[in-house]
Amino acid sequence: xxxxxxxxxxxxxxxxxxxxxxxxxxxxxxxxxxxxxxxxxxxxxxxxxxxxxxxxxxxxxxxxxxxxxxxxxxxxxxxxxxxxxxxxxxxxxxxxxxxxxxxxxxxxxxxxxxxxxxxxxxxxxxxxxxxxxxxxxxxxxxxxxxxxxxxxxxxxxxxxxxxxxxxxxxxxxxxxxxxxxxxxxxxxxxxxxxxxxxxxxxxxxxxxxxxxxxxxxxxxxxxxxxxxxxxxxxxxxxxxxxxxxxxxxxxxxxxxxxxxxxxxxxxxxxxxxxxxxxxxxxxxxxxxxxxxxxxxxxxxxxxxxxxxxxxxxxxxxxxxxxxxxxxxxxxxxxxxxxxxxxxxxx
Ligand code: PHE
Numbered sequence: 001x002x003x004x005x006x007x008x009x010x011x012x013x014x015x016x017x018x019x020x021x022x023x024x025x026x027x028x029x030x031x032x033x034x035x036x037x038x039x040x041x042x043x044x045x046x047x048x049x050x051x052x053x054x055x056x057x058x059x060x061x062x063x064x065x066x067x068x069x070x071x072x073x074x075x076x077x078x079x080x081x082x083x084x085x086x087x088x089x090x091x092x093x094x095x096x097x098x099x100x101x102x103x104x105x106x107x108x109x110x111x112x113x114x115x116x117x118x119x120x121x122x123x124x125x126x127x128x129x130x131x132x133x134x135x136x137x138x139x140x141x142x143x144x145x146x147x148x149x150x151x152x153x154x155x156x157x158x159x160x161x162x163x164x165x166x167x168x169x170x171x172x173x174x175x176x177x178x179x180x181x182x183x184x185x186x187x188x189x190x191x192x193x194x195x196x197x198x199x200x201x202x203x204x205x206x207x208x209x210x211x212x213x214x215x216x217x218x219x220x221x222x223x224x225x226x227x228x229x230x231x232x233x234x235x236x237x238x239x240x241x242x243x244x245x246x247x248x249x250x251x252x253x254x255x256x257x258x259x260x261x262x263x264x265x266x267x268x269x270x271x272x273x274x275x276x277x278x279x280x281x282x283x284x285x286x287x288x289x290x291x292x293x294x295x296x297x298x299x300x301x302x303x304x305x306x307x308x309x310x311x312x313x314x315x316x317x318x319x320x321x322x323x324x325x326x327x328x329x330x331x332x333x334x335x336x337x338x339x340x341x342x343x344x345x346x
Contacts, residue, residue, distance in 0.1 A: 008030075008058075008060075009061070013053065013056070014110075015027070018095065020094070022084060023095045024052060025098070026053045026079060026080050027102060028077060030078075031075040033064075034068060036111060038111035038134065038291075039076060039112075040078060040113045041118045042117065043116070044082075046082045059078040059080075061076065062078075062283070063076030066285075068340040068343040069285055069288055069336070097129060100126045101129065103126065108132050111132045111133060111134055113146070113294055120137040123142060124137050124142070148187055149289040149290060150184045152311050152312075153259075153292070154184070155188060156311065156312050157314060161255040161318070163319065170196075171197040172197070176232060176233045177226055177229050179202050179236050179260075181209065182237070188237060189201055189218060199218045200229060227250070228252060234251070234255070235257055238260055243265065245265075249276075255280070255281070258281075259283075273332075274331040281318050292310045293311075324339070
């Protein structure tokens with residue numbers, strides 16, 4: 001942890017431990033260069049409190065890049081809660097109230113938003129105690145769930161990847177593996193099926209897979225085999241770190257475009273993909289639709305059509321990134337990061 005904390009070039013971490021529930025929470029503020037930090041609140045069954053913090057650190061850096069790519073007047077941050085799942089189920093309000101207290105103590109330096117295992121209802125609850133959140137429910141004046149627009153952004157990332165790697169945008173007959181079919185992955189599957197793609201899904205939760213099979217007749221693959229299944233495009237929509245020194249040599253796809261955060265385990269994996277000639281749509285661009293939803297509706301007061309257009313532009317940004325990476329002979333992640341960093345300097 002010392003190593004990941006020292007490698008993290010962020011501003012600060014605010015943390016607290018709730019004795020009664022055993023929950024540990026961390027708000028990681030990576031950058032306020034463009035404005036107050038913002039990013040999702042993730043609750044997960046981490047193996048230890050410091051693993052949660054480590055995840056928050058990495059995710060907060062990615063948020064800085066995501067906000068810059070979206071031209072949002074916000075910096076990057078992320079918050080994580082380590083808690084036993086049974087305790088969470090029994091004491092969710094208590095834990096969220098403690099989180100709200102920590103959030104309020106930052107007086108707006110960080111804004112929370114939904115993420116893994118948190119949603120608009122949780123934002124409503126937190127808002128009653130601290131107003132620094134995005135994506136409350138529509139009934140409470142918020143923009144609601146980001147799921148649809150996150151999936152839509154990933155769909156445009158897939159179209160751009162098909163255009164660049166396969167020569168045409170048309171997805172008819174293209175084989176696409178969607179790894180992880182929770183909210184975002186599930187919505188993406190529906191878009192891909194409607195576009196005529198041949199979709200294969202996988203998830204550790206068999207009931208999610210079964211529901212997509214019955215609704216759309218998609219094919220399935222075991223979670224352990226998803227990443228290495230032969231296909232045109234792989235769409236990672238589960239957790240991070242799945243592209244690494246072990247999996248990259250085994251990949252059998254032409255391109256990767258998915259909504260999961262932190263898909264590359266290490267920075268070197270960018271070059272590994274480049275060497276293998278696999279086109280990689282950097283995750284902080286491919287998953288930026290959720291930010292455009294929250295920021296577009298709530299800060300910029302955009303209409304649905306304007307949000308849709310901004311999300312569609314993520315595809316154009318990716319085509320520019322792919323072209324820059326090709327011209328400079330770098331990995332695509334490096335090219336995207338350079339573009340994002342140029343927006344941090346202003
Ligand atoms: N959870 C979102 C993400 O990872 C973060 C977010 C959504 C931030 C909406 C602000 C507004 O991209």
